Amino acid sequence: MKDNLLKTPSSQSGLYIHIPFCKSKCGYCSFYSIKSLNPIPDFIDALQKEVKFYSKTFKSFDTVYFGGGTPSLLRPQQLETILKTVNKYYKIDPHSEITIEVNPGDVSLEYFKALHSIGINRLNIGVQSFDDQILKFLGRRHSASDALASMKDARNAGFANIGIDLIYGVQHQNIKSWEKTLQTAINLKPEHISCYQLSLAPKTPLYSTYEAGGIKLPSNKMQAKYFFNTSEILENAGYLHYEVSNFARKEYLKSKHNMKYWNHVPYLGLGPAAHSFLNNKRWWNKSAVASYIKDISQDKMPVEEQELLTPAQLQLETLFLGLRTSTGIDLKLYEKNYCTDLLEDKKSIIDTLIKNHLVEIGGDFLRPTQTGMAVADSLALI
Amino acid sequence: MENIRNFSIIAHIDHGKSTLADRLIQFTGVCNERNFQDQILDSMDIERERGITIKSNAISLPYHAHDGKDYILNLIDTPGHVDFSYEVSRSLASCEGVLLLVDAAQGVQAQTLANLYLALEHNLEIIPIINKIDLPSADIDRVLEEIDSELGLDPDTHIKCSAKEGVGIEEILEAIVERIPPPKGDAENPLAALIFDAHYDSFRGTIIHCRVFEGIVKSGDIIKFMYNGTTYKVEEVGHFLLTRTKRDKLSAGDVGYIIAGVKTVADVRTGDTITLQDRPCSQPLPGFKEVKPVVFASIYPIASDDYQDLADSLEKYKLNDASFIYEKDSSVALGQGFRCGFLGLLHLDIVQERLEREYDLSIILSVPSVRYRFTLKDNKVIYVDNPAHYPDPAEIAKGEEPYIRAAMMLPERYLGTVMKLCMEKRGVNSIMNYTGPGRVELSYEMPLAEVIFDFYDRFKSVTQGYGSFDYDIIDYRESTLVLMDILVNGEKVDALSQIVHRDRARSRGLNACDRLKDEIPRQMFKIAIQGAIGSEIIARSTISAFRKDVTAKCYGGDISRKRKLLEKQKAGKKRMKMIGSVSIPQSAFLAVLKSDTD
Numbered sequence: 018m019k020d021n022l023l024k025t026p027s028s029q030s031g032l033y034i035h036i037p038f039c040k041s042k043c044g045y046c047s048f049y050s051i052k053s054l055n056p057i058p059d060f061i062d063a064l065q066k067e068v069k070f071y072s073k074t075f076k077s078f079d080t081v082y083f084g085g086g087t088p089s090l091l092r093p094q095q096l097e098t099i100l101k102t103v104n105k106y107y108k109i110d111p112h113s114e115i116t117i118e119v120n121p122g123d124v125s126l127e128y129f130k131a132l133h134s135i136g137i138n139r140l141n142i143g144v145q146s147f148d149d150q151i152l153k154f155l156g157r158r159h160s161a162s163d164a165l166a167s168m169k170d171a172r173n174a175g176f177a178n179i180g181i182d183l184i185y186g187v188q189h190q191n192i193k194s195w196e197k198t199l200q201t202a203i204n205l206k207p208e209h210i211s212c213y214q215l216s217l218a219p220k221t222p223l224y225s226t227y228e229a230g231g232i233k234l235p236s237n238k239m240q241a242k243y244f245f246n247t248s249e250i251l252e253n254a255g256y257l258h259y260e261v262s263n264f265a266r267k268e269y270l271k272s273k274h275n276m277k278y279w280n281h282v283p284y285l286g287l288g289p290a291a292h293s294f295l296n297n298k299r300w301w302n303k304s305a306v307a308s309y310i311k312d313i314s315q316d317k318m319p320v321e322e323q324e325l326l327t328p329a330q331l332q333l334e335t336l337f338l339g340l341r342t343s344t345g346i347d348l349k350l351y352e353k354n355y356c357t358d359l360l361e362d363k364k365s366i367i368d369t370l371i372k373n374h375l376v377e378i379g380g381d382f383l384r385p386t387q388t389g390m391a392v393a394d395s396l397a398l399i
Numbered sequence: 400m401e402n403i404r405n406f407s408i409i410a411h412i413d414h415g416k417s418t419l420a421d422r423l424i425q426f427t428g429v430c431n432e433r434n435f436q437d438q439i440l441d442s443m444d445i446e447r448e449r450g451i452t453i454k455s456n457a458i459s460l461p462y463h464a465h466d467g468k469d470y471i472l473n474l475i476d477t478p479g480h481v482d483f484s485y486e487v488s489r490s491l492a493s494c495e496g497v498l499l500l501v502d503a504a505q506g507v508q509a510q511t512l513a514n515l516y517l518a519l520e521h522n523l524e525i526i527p528i529i530n531k532i533d534l535p536s537a538d539i540d541r542v543l544e545e546i547d548s549e550l551g552l553d554p555d556t557h558i559k560c561s562a563k564e565g566v567g568i569e570e571i572l573e574a575i576v577e578r579i580p581p582p583k584g585d586a587e588n589p590l591a592a593l594i595f596d597a598h599y600d601s602f603r604g605t606i607i608h609c610r611v612f613e614g615i616v617k618s619g620d621i622i623k624f625m626y627n628g629t630t631y632k633v634e635e636v637g638h639f640l641l642t643r644t645k646r647d648k649l650s651a652g653d654v655g656y657i658i659a660g661v662k663t664v665a666d667v668r669t670g671d672t673i674t675l676q677d678r679p680c681s682q683p684l685p686g687f688k689e690v691k692p693v694v695f696a697s698i699y700p701i702a703s704d705d706y707q708d709l710a711d712s713l714e715k716y717k718l719n720d721a722s723f724i725y726e727k728d729s730s731v732a733l734g735q736g737f738r739c740g741f742l743g744l745l746h747l748d749i750v751q752e753r754l755e756r757e758y759d760l761s762i763i764l765s766v767p768s769v770r771y772r773f774t775l776k777d778n779k780v781i782y783v784d785n786p787a788h789y790p791d792p793a794e795i796a797k798g799e800e801p802y803i804r805a806a807m808m809l810p811e812r813y814l815g816t817v818m819k820l821c822m823e824k825r826g827v828n829s830i831m832n833y834t835g836p837g838r839v840e841l842s843y844e845m846p847l848a849e850v851i852f853d854f855y856d857r858f859k860s861v862t863q864g865y866g867s868f869d870y871d872i873i874d875y876r877e878s879t880l881v882l883m884d885i886l887v888n889g890e891k892v893d894a895l896s897q898i899v900h901r902d903r904a905r906s907r908g909l910n911a912c913d914r915l916k917d918e919i920p921r922q923m924f925k926i927a928i929q930g931a932i933g934s935e936i937i938a939r940s941t942i943s944a945f946r947k948d949v950t951a952k953c954y955g956g957d958i959s960r961k962r963k964l965l966e967k968q969k970a971g972k973k974r975m976k977m978i979g980s981v982s983i984p985q986s987a988f989l990a991v992l993k994s995d996t997d
């Protein structure tokens with residue numbers, strides 16, 4: 018690989034801002050957040066300083082993504098302050114996708130209006146389910162009616178690009194009730210739907226319950242069924258299944274920000290536990306609000322670790338990320354980046370995969386079939 | 400030289416050789432109590448883990464005898480398992496006497512006899528020792544009777560001992576001094592030293608283990624290997640204490656080591672004679688009998704890039720295992736490798752494990768085979784130990800396979816099940832003897848190939864570990880043989896081919912397919928496994944596709960975590976061999992030899 022510089026399709030970088038606060042922790046969640054909201058003001062100060070740290074490394078962004086944690090715990094003014102600082106140090110493309118994740122229980126029509134007025138143009142609502150029993154099982158603070166109301170308020174506030182998150186493969190759920198949830202979602206006509214299979218990460222409360230035998234996960238066969246039914250139902254409703262867990266109503270409604278992760282496009286992650294990627298380097302911040310604030314107050318980068326990716330590692334990532342998306346792996350680009358022809362290199366195994374309808378070749382792309390997408394990670398190990 | 404004694408401890412497996420060596424070492428004070436551990440001479444991890452001796456080990460013990468004189472007792476502890484008998488026979492070439500141990504409870508066993516004969520061949524003084532007299536089940540009178548009738552030794556010469564409790568140790572040491580003659584030979588004569596073992600040390604290169612019969616060797620000498628005439632300058636000589644201990648010289652009668660900067664590992668051959676370049680001896684010492692391997696299998700590197708590495712490692716390994724033989728081989732499915740001969744299945748198992756541990760190799764072993772004999776229509780006789788060289792069936796006039804006489808000792812209550820097992824294994828001409836109350840000795844003639852195929856494990860399990868099993872190769876007998884191939888997704892995996900008895904082919908094929916089904920991990924697509932004779936499919940099984948992946952959220956650009964996970968899985972896959980598009984783990988190749996019953 019020349020100069021170790023990865024060539025990528027789109028050039029503009031993405032900005033991710035992690036808001037590490039949640040009023041309570043959901044049972045399955047392994048994302049970094051704390052329950053105390055007291056440090057929020059200090060955190061915002063620190064964050065603004067961190068924004069400046071990178072103004073030499075990154076110049077411009079065309080996506081901004083407030084993730085968490087629960088970004089909707091911040092007041093609109095606080096979000097505005099952050100955005101202003103970002104605007105001061107970087108060029109933000111006028112057509113930028115600016116997303117915030119919100120929790121249905123925390124929001125109102127006024128809140129959405131305020132978000133809209135400060136330039137946020139995309140919402141990702143953490144609905145998870147339209148079934149109160151399941152919401153309770155997951156440890157969510159909101160109810161199904163909160164979710165429905167927030168969707169309505171968001172529309173009324175003028176949001177034309179709304180995504181919702183759903184979880185399947187949960188105790189108390191069966192294929193039927195999941196399909197009902199999906200139908201409810203479809204009726205709301207969100208622009209984007211993410212459907213994640215419940216996965217239990219170690220150190221989460223649900224995981225411990227699972228280990229102790231307190232809950233069951235669906236069998237492999239059932240999990241596959243959830244996956245394929247979801248895909249079929251949403252595709253029939255007009256959504257594009259463009260990534261393993263993601264569906265968009267139109268090509269241009271795909272999550273621009275998340276696509277950067279999958280395409281090795283540079284991104285800057287600010288806030289505790291946030292990850293950044295540039296060329297062949299990936300680094301991430303400490304998962305601790307206090308040390309994050311302390312480091313920054315001492316003009317230190319709050320970085321926990323960084324890694325320089327070897328060409329082999331980048332190659333593996335290209336495979337597993339590419340095979341998660343319906344677009345697939347750009348073979349020309351692959352050859353340019355890694356000086357090797359993927360189809361030649363792995364000819365016999367790729368032929369077998371094609372024969373078994375797991376991947377297909379379309380133009381200059383090697384892409385997973387729908388069945389292939391379901392086993393994307395294994396495909397990457399060819 | 401008058402005060403040197405060279406001797407080996409020999410016995411059937413587990414009769415207590417290494418434990419007796421422990422007591423002798425402790426009695427003579429070579430090792431302080433703090434550094435002591437049981438079976439201290441079993442220095443390889445693999446010996447300690449399995450509780451058996453695999454290599455002969457030499458150690459020099461200083462001993463102040465009752466006659467008031469100081470002696471050097473060169474002890475060699477030997478393995479008892481039949482697969483390592485070549486170690487024993489080479490050790491004996493350095494000795495003037497042996498301690499022949501007999502377990503007081505088990506009595507004389509197959510390897511007691513076999514090792515006794517080896518000692519007699521070398522004209523050695525034999526001191527019979529009855530060990531484990533502390534056991535409640537010890538039956539000393541019976542053992543004395545066996546020493547007399549079965550071994551043909553004078554029972555009055557025996558010593559009773561408990562190696563475990565340290566009883567009889569001094570008496571043994573005195574007997575060594577009194578009864579075993581000192582080495583003959585003359586330090587003034589030209590050097591003649593016999594290489595009986597060697598090993599490779601990454602710092603010092605090849606280290607030669609030898610017994611000096613005539614003359615003297617010291618550092619600075621130019622030595623010559625008589626086999627190929629190459630010469631080297633001696634850097635260091637010494638004795639084996641618990642570690643290598645440098646000495647000024649080794650003289651006639653001594654057992655020790657020579658380091659001579661030998662770069663070409665192949666120059667050192669066990670059994671060769673070392674002499675001095677400027678004053679050579681007239682003729683080499685008698686070497687060793689050639690080894691006759693009975694089990695054959697091919698070794699391939701998992702990654703074909705590692706071929707050269709494997710080749711270098713085998714050469715070094717061979718230095719330390721003279722009973723291992725190998726030559727180049729290649730397989731369509733597995734690429735370049737080596738065809739190897741082993742003295743038995745345990746030997747094969749040990750070689751594989753030592754290669755992986757000591758040389759950090761990842762290898763695949765093909766399905767083991769015995770050596771078959773074919774008479775072709777043109778009356779040519781060929782031996783085939785590699786299914787890849789199976790002759791054209793149309794040309795075969797007669798096929799024969801090696802038979803063994805299996806000798807088994809077992810409690811009477813298992814007799815029925817063992818006989819059933821032996822018959823299932825095509826055993827014939829059974830002989831049965833009651834050797835004592837409730838104990839029987841059972842003997843069968845069986846095809847060696849049947850023993851390789853999962854006999855030993857099943858024998859152990861049906862006798863619940865109370866049976867012992869031993870065998871001798873007796874002859875070749877006519878047999879209807881066929882070549883059975885295994886196809887994975889339609890592709891023949893030649894390393895899985897087996898030569899089998901016609902009547903067994905179908906069940907063997909089914910078994911292999913089933914076993915492979917369990918061993919080959921599910922992959923992304925369906926895999927068909929078939930057993931075939933020529934173009935006729937005789938067995939099949941399928942592995943359905945693997946269908947599970949997590950569609951969990953890939954959080955905030957944390958791609959690294961997921962990549963690390965995949966990297967781990969990928970590393971796991973490295974230990975598998977890609978055949979076409981299917982990854983086959985190492986274990987699959989040996990698994991086809993196991994039956995479903997265990």
Ligand SMILES: Nc1nc2c(ncn2[C@@H]2O[C@H](COP(=O)(O)OP(=O)(O)OP(=O)(O)O)[C@@H](O)[C@H]2O)c(=O)[nH]1
Nearest residue numbers: 412413414415416417418451452479531561562563
């Ligand atoms: N009760 C009793 N057990 C003994 C005695 N000597 C050895 N053993 C036990 O017998 C077992 C085998 O002893 P080893 O010294 O390893 O036998 P070995 O002859 O060296 O065995 P290989 O080298 O594998 O042929 C061990 O469990 C010893 O503890 C003894 O005098 N009495």
Ligand code: SF4
Nearest residue numbers: 039042043046085086
């Ligand atoms: S709200 Fe989101 S970030 Fe917070 S605990 Fe729940 S799932 Fe995790």
Ligand SMILES: [Mg+2]
Nearest residue numbers: 416417451452
């Ligand atoms: Mg031993």
